[in-house]
Amino acid sequence: MAESWSFLDTFEPNFTPLVVIELAKGTKEETIEWFTKRIVDKKANGGEYSMIFCAQLLVKPLVTENGDENIYLVGASPFRLLLGAETVGLVKECNDNSMRTFTYSSRKTFKDFADDNDNFLTMAECQYIIKHELENLRAKDEKIIPGYPQAKLYPGKSIVRRLLTSGILVQIFPLHDREELKKLRHSWYGRVKVGYQPLDEIRCYFGETIALYFGFLEYFTFALIPMAVIGIPYYVFAWEDYDKYVMFATFNLLWSTVILEVWKRICAIMTYRWGTLLMKRQFEEPRPGFHGVLGINPVTGREEPVYSSIKRQIRIYLVSLPFVCLCLYFSLYVMMIYFDLEQWALDYHAENESNFSSLMLFVPSIIYAIVIEIMNRIYRYAAEFLTSWENHRLESSYQNHLILKVLVFNFLNCFASLFYIAFVLFDMKLLRQSLATLLITSQILNQFAESLLPYWLQKRHKKRMKKRMGSLKTDTDLSLVEQVNLEKEMGTYFGTFDDYLELFLQFGYVSLFSCVYPLAAVFAVLNNITEIYSDALKMCRVYKRPFAEPTANIGVWQLAFETMSVISVVTNCILIGMSPQVNALFPDSKMDLILTVALVEHLLLAIKFIMAFVIPDKPRDIQIKLAKLEFESLEALKQQ
C-alpha cells in the first residue's frame, strides 16, 4: 500500500503521533485513501482566511503484528499546530505578562516562544487543535462517501461526523503521554500529602474543562468545611433550641451564597491564567453534529451550515418542553405509586406480622430504586436525542440545553420523595432517616460504580491484554503499537456531566434540609476528599485520555447551584417553621408563626440577592486586565 501514500509530499514518518483514528475493519481502500487525502490536503488558496495555509495534518498507518491497517496516527508539524492555535483562538501569555489571543504573525511576542520550542503549546492543546481541524473537515462537492453510496454527504456536512454515524470510523481519541502521566499521577495522588491539587498540571494534561471540575471539587470541599465544623456540635449535643437552630440555618444559607459568589471570582482568576476567560466563544465553529443548508454566517461572513433559529425555538418550546413536563409528571406519578405501595406494605405488615411481611416492607423501596434508575437512563437517552434534534449550532449551547433537561429530571427524582415526606407527611424523623440513607448510600455506590469498579475491570483487562501480547513491561516501556492497542480498549470518559451532577445532588442534600440533618456537610466533606482521589484515578487509569476542551467557567452549573441555594432558603424556612421548638414560641396563633416565617424567608432572599449583586463577579485586577484588552482591541480597530 506504500504507493498510495506517494501523493503526500510532506509525509514525515517520524512525527509525534498525537491522535489515533480507528476505522472499522475491512474499510474499503478508496474510502481510506479519500479520507486520508482530505486530512493531509492543503487548504485551498483564499477562502475563509486571506492567508494561505501551506501546512496540513500528518497521517501514518499503525502497522500491527497481524497486519491490520485500520488504525491511523495523526500528528502535525509545529508550524501547522501554531496556525491551528490561531484558528481556534488560543490565548497565551505575552512577554509583558498580559494574556493575548495567539496569532502566528505575532508569535515572537509570546512568552516561552521559540521556533525550536515544542513545549509552547501543551500536548492537550495540540490534540485539541487536531480534533478541531478533523471535525471541521467538511464535504465540498462530494455527494457520498467514496465506496459507501448509502452514506450521503452534502456541502458543509462534517466528514468525520458522517463517517462516525455510518460506522466506518470507530473512534478518535488522543494518545496518553506515559512519561507526563506518570509525573502527573505522582504529584496528584501518588504521594501521601495534604495540600492542593496540581491544577495547572492537570490543565496542561487534560485541558481546562477537567481542571476546572477538579478545581471546583476542591474549592467546594474547602467551602463545606465551615458548615461541617458547625454541624458536628449540633449533632453531638443534640442542640435543638430555637435560637441555635435558626442560627445554623441562617449561617448555612448566607454561607452558600457567599461560596457561590466567591467561586465565580476564583474561577475568573484561574481561567484568566489559563487564557480561556478571554477566548471568544461566540465565534465558535458549529459543533460537528450541527447540520443545515450551506450559507453565510452573518457574524463572520464565512461559509458554513446555517439553521433557522426560529425552527430551533419551535422544537425547543413545542416539543422538548412539553416532553420534559410530561416526564416530570410521570416521575411524580411513579413516586405516588411508591408511597401507596409503601403504605400498603406497612398495612400488610401490621395485619399479618411475619418474617415474610417484614421482608415485604423493603420491596417497595427496592422496586422504586430500580424504577428510578431505569427512568433516569431512559430519560437520559431521550434528552440526548431531543437536544441533538434541536440542532444547536454551538457545542456549549447543546451542552447547556442537555444539562438543563437532565438536571430538572434528576432533581425531581432525587428530592421529590424527600419533599413529600417533609411537606406532605410532616414526618421529620422519617425525613432525617431518608436523607441520611440516601446521602450515604448514594455516595458509597457512586464512588464504587464510578471509579473503583471500572478501575478493577480495567486492571484485569490490561493484564489479560498484556499476557496475550506476551509482554510484561511496565507502562512506560510499552511500544507505540502496544500502547495504542491498550488504550483503544479503555472506556470513554463522557465529560464532566456526571461528576457535576453528583456534586449538585450532594449540595442539595447538604443545603435543602440542612437544619434537619446537620451532619450532612460532614459526610459531604469526607466523600469529596475520597472523591478527589477516586476521580483522579479514574481520569489517569481507567478511561481513555479525553480531548481537552477550553472553558471559561462551569457554565450552567453555576446557575444550577445558585437556583438550588435559592430553593434551600425556602425549604429551610419552612422546616424551621415546622419544628416543635419554634411552634412552642407561638402557642396561641399558628398564623403569627407562618407570617413570621414568611417574613424571615423574604428577608433572607432579599439579603441573598443583594449579596449576589454587591459582590463583583471578577476580582478588580482581572477586571482591569480585561478592560485593558478591550481598550487595545478598540484602538486597533481605530488604527485600521
Added chain:
Amino acid sequence: MAESWSFLDTFEPNFTPLVVIELAKGTKEETIEWFTKRIVDKKANGGEYSMIFCAQLLVKPLVTENGDENIYLVGASPFRLLLGAETVGLVKECNDNSMRTFTYSSRKTFKDFADDNDNFLTMAECQYIIKHELENLRAKDEKIIPGYPQAKLYPGKSIVRRLLTSGILVQIFPLHDREELKKLRHSWYGRVKVGYQPLDEIRCYFGETIALYFGFLEYFTFALIPMAVIGIPYYVFAWEDYDKYVMFATFNLLWSTVILEVWKRICAIMTYRWGTLLMKRQFEEPRPGFHGVLGINPVTGREEPVYSSIKRQIRIYLVSLPFVCLCLYFSLYVMMIYFDLEQWALDYHAENESNFSSLMLFVPSIIYAIVIEIMNRIYRYAAEFLTSWENHRLESSYQNHLILKVLVFNFLNCFASLFYIAFVLFDMKLLRQSLATLLITSQILNQFAESLLPYWLQKRHKKRMKKRMGSLKTDTDLSLVEQVNLEKEMGTYFGTFDDYLELFLQFGYVSLFSCVYPLAAVFAVLNNITEIYSDALKMCRVYKRPFAEPTANIGVWQLAFETMSVISVVTNCILIGMSPQVNALFPDSKMDLILTVALVEHLLLAIKFIMAFVIPDKPRDIQIKLAKLEFESLEALKQQ
C-alpha cells in the same frame, strides 16, 4: 482689548458659535487671557495620542451694548470637531449600514460623510464634543489660577471645574438653534396629531439621554394601556369576585414583567441605531469632579488622576450606607409620629365636635406633607454631597450611586404610609382612598410645578427682557446677542432624574396595590399623555438647552423598575389574601389561606424570573450585529 487676541493665529470671527461661557463680571484680564489661551491652544505633540492635534477650539467675546465682555462664544472648525468625535468615541453608520466607531482616518467610509458636509455631526454632538474638550482641560504645571492665588490647582485638575467652584466661571451652556427648535417643536407638539414622538429628531437636538427618557415615557404609556383597559370594567361594575380579582392581579404582575423585558429590547434597537449601544463606556474619561493624584490609568496607560478604589469602598460602606439607613429610620419615625397625630386629631374630633376640630383633622396630613417635602430636599442635598465625596471616577457610576440613594429614600417616603395602612392597620377603604388621593394630587402638582409654572414665569420674564431691549421681534429674528442674553437667564435642566423618579413612583402606585385600585393605570395613562406634552414644552421653552449625553440604556432605573415589580408581586399576593372574597373561600382555616397565598406568591415569582431569563435582552439581529463587530475587532487585533 483687541490686541490681546493677537496670539490666536486661527482666530475666525465668523465661526458658528455652539457653546456659551459666562464668566463672572469683573474677572481679571490675566485670567481671561490664560483661560482663553488654554482653550484655543494647540495640543502638545505626542502625549496621550501618537498623532498631533493641529486644531483647537475657537473663542470670541460677545460684545453687548453696555460693553461688558464677560460672555464668550466657543466653536470649533469642522476638522477639530471630527477629531473630537474620534476622541469621545462616537459611533456612526457606515456606508455598508453597519455601525462603527468613528475615526478621522476612516471618515470616508461613513454614511453621509463629505468634506463640505457640516451635517455629518449633529449640533448636539458638536456641543457634546466641545463640552467634553472643555471639561478635560486639565492643569499641567500651574499651581494656581492666574490672578486668583486662592484658587489652587494641581496637575490633572480640571480647569473648568476649578473655575466653576471658585465662582470665576458662572456657567457653560450650549446655544439653541432657533430654526431647528422651531421645526422640532412643530413635529413634536406643535400640531394636533395622534402618533409617535419624533424620537430621532429629539435625539439629534437634545441628545440620547433625553430622547431615551421620552422614548421610555412613550413606551411606558402604551404599555399601561392594556392594564388601564382591563381596569375600567373592574371599577365600573365593581367586580370583586375572587376569580376576577386574582386574574386581574396575575395579569398585572406578568404584564409588568413582560413590559420591562420588552423595553430592554426596544431600547437596544433604538440605541443601536443611535450608535450609543456600541460606545465603550469603560474608557470614559474621569468625570470633571473626580480628583486624585496624577497617575497612570491601568486600562488605557494614559496619565490621569487616580483614586484608590478601596478608599471609595470604605466611604460607601462605612459612611454613606449607615447614613442612608439612619435617614430611612428617621423617615419611618416621622411617619409613626404622623399616625399618632392623626389618631390624636380623630380622638379630639370625637370628643369635642366643632368646626375647629374638623379643621384640626387636616392638620396632621398637612404637617406630614410639608415635613416629607422638607426631608426629601435636605436628603437630596446630603445624598449629592455624599456621592460627590465618594469620588467616583465615572459620571455614570456617580449617577448610579446618587440615584440609588435618593430612590430608596423616596420609595420609603412615598409608600411607607400606604404599607402601614395596608399591612398594619388592615384598612382597605383607607388604603384605596389614600392611594387615589396621593396618585392624583401628586400628578397634578407635579405637572404644575414642573412645567406649567416655570413656563409661565419664563414667558413673563422674556416679555420683560424683550421690552427692556426695546425689541418685539419673534424668536427666530433675534440677534445673537439678544438670544444669548435671553438664554443665559433661563433655568437649568438638571437631568432626567426627577422625570424618571416621577415615573418610578407612578409605577409603584399602579403596580404595588393594583388590585385595590384598578383605576390607577387609567390615571397613569392620562397623566403620561399630558406629561409628554408638558415635558416637551419644558425642554423646548422653559429651560436652557442641556448638553447632550450619550447613553445606551436607562441604567439603574431598569433595575429600579424591576425591583418594584418584584415587590409588587409580594404586596399584591398579600392584598388578595386579605380580601374578604378570598377569606370566604377558606372559612375554616386561616392557615390554609396563608399557605395558599404563599405558594401562589412563590409560583408567580418563579414565573417572573424564568420569563426574565428566557426573554433575550437584545433582539436577534442586534445580537448578530454586535457579535459581528466584536469579531471584526478581534480580527483587527490579530492582524496587528
